[in-house]
Amino acid sequence: MSRLVLIDGSSYLYRAFHALPPLTNAHGEPTGALFGVVNMLRATLKERPAYVAFVVDAPGKTFRDDLYADYKANRPPMPDDLRPQIEPMCRIVEALGLSILRIPGVEADDVIGTLALQGHRDGLQVTISTGDKDFAQLVRPGIELVNTMTGSRMDSDAAVMEKFGVRADQIVDLLALMGDAVDNVPGVEKCGPKTAAKWLAEYQHLEGVMAAAPTMKGKIGENLRAALERLPLNRELVTIRTDVPLEVSAQTLPLREPDVPSLSELYLRYGFTQALKELGGPVPAPAAASDAPVSLRGTAAGYARATPDEAVVPVDPALSAPGEYEMVLTTEQLDAWVQRLADAELISFDTETDALDAMRANLVGISLAVEPGRAAYIPVGHDYPGAPAQLPREQVLAALRPALEDPAKKKLGQHGKYDLHVLRRHGVNVQGYHDDTMLESFVLNSTATRHDMDSLAMRYLGYTTIKFEEVAGKGAKQISFSQVGLDEACRYAAEDADVTLRLHHALQPQLRATPSLDSVYRDIEMPLVPVLTRIEANGVHIDMAELRRQSQDLGSRMLAAQQKATELAGRTFNLDSPKQLQAVLFDELQLPALVKTPKGQPSTNEEALEAIAEQHELPRVILEYRGLAKLRSTYTDKLPEMINQDTGRVHTSYQQSGAATGRLSSSDPNLQNIPIRTEDGRRIRRAFVAPPGRKILACDYSQIELRIMAHLSEDPGLVRAFEQGVDVHRATAAEVFSRSLEEVTSNERRAAKAINFGLMYGMSAFGLARNLGIDRGQAQDYVALYFSRYPGVRDFMERMRQQARDQGYVETLFGRRLYLNDINARNQGLRAGAERAAINAPMQGTAADIIKRAMVKVDDWLQEHSDRAKMILQVHDELVFETESSFLDTLRLKVVELMSSAAELRVPLVVDAGVGDNWDEAH
Structure with a gap:
């Protein structure tokens, strides 16, 4: 992963000035601060980050001076x-590139904060080099x-917690409470870091602390x-802005090659002996101090694979033999492999990159295999110091393009959608x-194993693959793949292409042995890969202003919920603390603990x-607070950070193997x-918008x-109910309660709806009773009435249970299988869960198959109209499109x-279509 280093120049300068003795050069010029800055810069640049900026304060006032006249007074x-x-510091910084x-x-x-988040959204590993706690x-x-200066690192909430006693998202509130003497921001008198951290641990954020102020005892x-009125201003003053309008971006700040003549002149003048030696220039008399570089232990994350699952005997022992791998570094080698691709019937390929996000990752290398046991790795982006010369990326891609873009030449991958995006x-x-x-x-079997390469190699080949951590390290010391040595990289990367080909030879015969499964694979899953690739690449426009408005509203209502909870409990407490919540609900309010944790404690889930929400208002307020908090953290605050800077859109990633039933996740x-x-959830969809002149079409x-x-x-x-096009829930209510359609009440329809959907998911009479708020006996009567009116449903459910017991799996309409390992388990709970899955999986899996078939058909038609409309989302049973307004009727x-013709059922497949300027309007 490429790295962006943002250097807090002011912090460097002042800390070096105060940390080092008052050094001078031969001309009597002060050099102490300059000396420290140069050493820190040399240490930072040893790892050759891709992008670097040295950020200093501009002269003049800032917006904070307008907010608070005494700021930094x-x-x-x-x-x-x-x-x-x-002046010499700036000259050296520029000469270093x-x-x-x-x-x-x-x-x-603020400049650093803005670039840090921008770089993070762009898929860069961001390092802020500073000694300032505010960051x-x-x-x-x-x-x-x-x-x-110290070599210390802070790269996680745990590290921040260890240093300050609070999470990273609480630092601003910590600073607001403590104040900042350096910037003349007065906090709460006598409130130091420990007190502020203690308050935030109990009340979570500044609003919570402020709400608890009336009950705080003692002088503190x-x-x-006394400080309540100024605390919101404090927070604004100490909050680092991340939305500064900048004419530069991370990608416009590449580390340039150093200006060696200028550096030599500067180092010589100021007596920086060691730095001058590194440049190969003449060395002056010994300087006033040793300028050994300070270490910087920076790392970048790479693209890691999962760990293996379980080992089995390989299908073919020959497929588990060691491979022979070639590293391609010359044009002659590349030409030889291009010829092998031209002669091959099937090409196994894989890419190595510097990021997990396929929409931002840079290509580091390509691996190829056309026969089991033999593969090649072509590195194009390993940029560590001393890395051997590699073929230019454009030369490699130009040579491989004819074979890779030839539709008649079959390609093979492992989770290849990622590689398709990268290429x-x-x-x-x-x-x-x-x-x-x-x-x-x-x-073949969605539940037999995980489906990552390492797990599959162990299960189907008995082969132990090289793990990413073995070549790139793990945790804080993990490096980007671009920093991995070529020999290690070749063994790891070439093995990917080789093992993928071996797995294909092991798995393909097993699929072909079961024609129904082979049809699911060949007719549904494989045609869907390019469709999903296009949908992901299309992305969706996001209205950031709308999300900001929603975040503010959610925040205000969260605070109101906290205040209401405090009022109902009779005291302040942390709504996010299960322990404190247990004490309030079950000890103080004496509410019954109806649900227990695995350890027997009262649950607060x-x-x-x-x-217990019907017995007291507080549980309902807490549920409301949690719902608001989840929406804010998951969507309204998060989505703007996920906008791709290159496209201006949000690009989700779809997993075909994410759910055992076949549903996309x-x-x-x-x-x-x-x-x-x-309503709050539906509002989120308002931020998914169409660009000017276009509309959103949602088909469900x-x-x-x-x-x-x-x-x-x-x-x-x-x-009959579906054939006649009547409201099926009303029709069910009419059947169950012996009414005409017109006589069915809203409560009876609600009960029928709960039965219709509940039975599909194996809901018991107890669950139905709780859902409808009725006693268990009445719920049991409802179920009995339902089955008496719909005996075919009861017979189907029993047939699915029996089929699962007899053969260990159930099937969808198109032959997809879901294996149920616990269907004959002795444990009643496990067995009951498997029985519920046996009933639901054929329906949910068939629904998944149908919409996948529809996506393939729709995408095929859209290829002729790609300039006028595009598919941008798939959510459950819904497809969402962005289209020119003039093309809307044709598209709909x-x-x-x-979609209606994606399957032939005994009842009509009905599709509802809606249009709007945003997803919510269209849904």
Whole structure:
């Protein structure tokens, strides 16, 4: 992963000035601060980061001076011995190849904060080189602080917690409470870091501490109450801005080659002996002190694979033999492999990159195999010091492009969608992607093992692969793959292509032995790969202003919920602390503990709070608070950080092997879990918008799983309801409660809906009773009535249970299998769970198969109209499109037609279509 280093120049300068003795050069010029800065810069640059900026404060006022006239009013003027060192420091920084940034109106901290988050969104590993504690508020996975003077590192919440006693997201509130004497920001009197951390541990954030102020005892409580009015301003003053409008970006700050003549002249003048030696220049008399470089232990994360699952005897012992791997470093070697590709029937390929995000990753190398046991690695981006010369990336891609883009030449990969993205972004549009070992394994048996390469190699080949950690290290010491030595990289990367080919030879015969599974793989899963690749690449526009408004609203309501909870409990407590919540609910309010943890303690999870929500208002307030907090942290605050700077869109990633039933899942961001049953959840969709001149079209299967239930069960009553196009829940209520359709009440329809969906998921009478708020006997009567009216459904459910017991699996309409390992388990709980899955999997899996078939058909038609419309999302039973307004009617009619014809059922497949400027309007 490429690295962006942001250097806090002011911190470097002042800390070096105060840490070192007052050194001078032969001309009597002060050099102490300059000496320290140069040493820290040399240490930072030893790792040759891809992008670097040296950020210093610009002269003049900033927006903080407008907020608070006394901001930094007590700062002394710059020391006389420091001032003359500024100009030579800047000359040295520029000669080293670094960009110097001075942005008027904001502080260097804000520039660093903005670039740090921008670089993080772009997939860069970000290092902030500073000694300033304020930057701890920016720490998160991918953004670390390094104190070059001490060598210390802060790269996680745990590290921040160890240093300050609070999480990274609490640092701003910690500083607001403590104040900052250096910047003249007065905090709560007598409130030091320990007191502030203690308050935040108990009340989570500044609002919580402020809400608790009336109950605070003693002098510190008085001090807190006296400071309440200024605390919000404090927080604004100590918050590092991350949205400064900049004319530069991380990618415009590459580390340039050093200006050696200028550096030699500067080092010679100021007597920096060791630095001059490194340049190979003449060495003057010994300097006033030794300038040994300070260490910087910076690392970058790489693309790691999962650990293996279980070992079995390999299908073919020959497939577990050691391989022979070639590292391609010359044009002659490359030409020889190009010829092998031309002669091959199937090409196994894999890419190595510097990031997990395929939409941002840079290509580091390509591995190829055309026969088991023999493979090659072509490195193009290993950039560690002393790395051997490698063929230019463009030369390699140009040589491989004819074979990779030839649709008649079959390609093979392992989770190849990632590699398709990487190569597409580097100018190679792979065609003929024919096989994928991850999908072969998934279709063969979705529950037998994990489907990563390491697990599959162990299970199906008895082969132990080289792990990423073995070549790149682990944890804080893990390096980017671009920093891995070529010999180690070749063994690891070439093995990927080789083992993928071996796995294909082991898995393909097993799939072909079961035609129904081979059809699922060949007709559903493989055609879907390029479709998902296009959807992911298309991405979706996000309205950041809308999300900011929602975040503010959610924050205000969270605070109101906290205040309400305090009122109901009669005291302040931390709503996010299970221990404190247990004490309030079960000890003080004496509410019954209806749900227990595995250790026998009263649970405070959602189920537990729902169970007692009718007995007291507080559990309901806590549930409301949690729902708001989850929406804010997961979506309204998170989505803007995930916008790709190159495309201006959010790109989710779909997993075909994420759910055993075959349903697609999504991640980064997870769009499957946006709640739609609440107004707040639906509001999130308003931020998914169409660009000007275009519209959003959402097409959703109507009650598809119930329709599949009707088809599979062949129940006459259920089939008739769908054929007649009546409200199926109202029809069910009419059947169960012996009413005409017109006489069915809303409560009866609600009960029928709960039964319809509950039975599909194996809900018991107890679960139905709790869902409807009725007693268990009445719920049992409802179930009995339902089955008496729909006997075909009851017979289908029993048939699925028996099929699972007899053969160990159930199937979808198209032949996908779900193996149920616990169907004959002695443990009643495990067995009951397997029985519920046996009933649900055929319906949920068939629904998944249908929408996948629809996506392939729709995508095929869209290829002729890609300039006018694109598929941008798939969520559960819904497809979402972005289209020109003038093309909308054509698109809607065709998509509805194709989705409706994706399967032939005994009942109609109905598709609802909606249009809007955003996803919520269209849904």
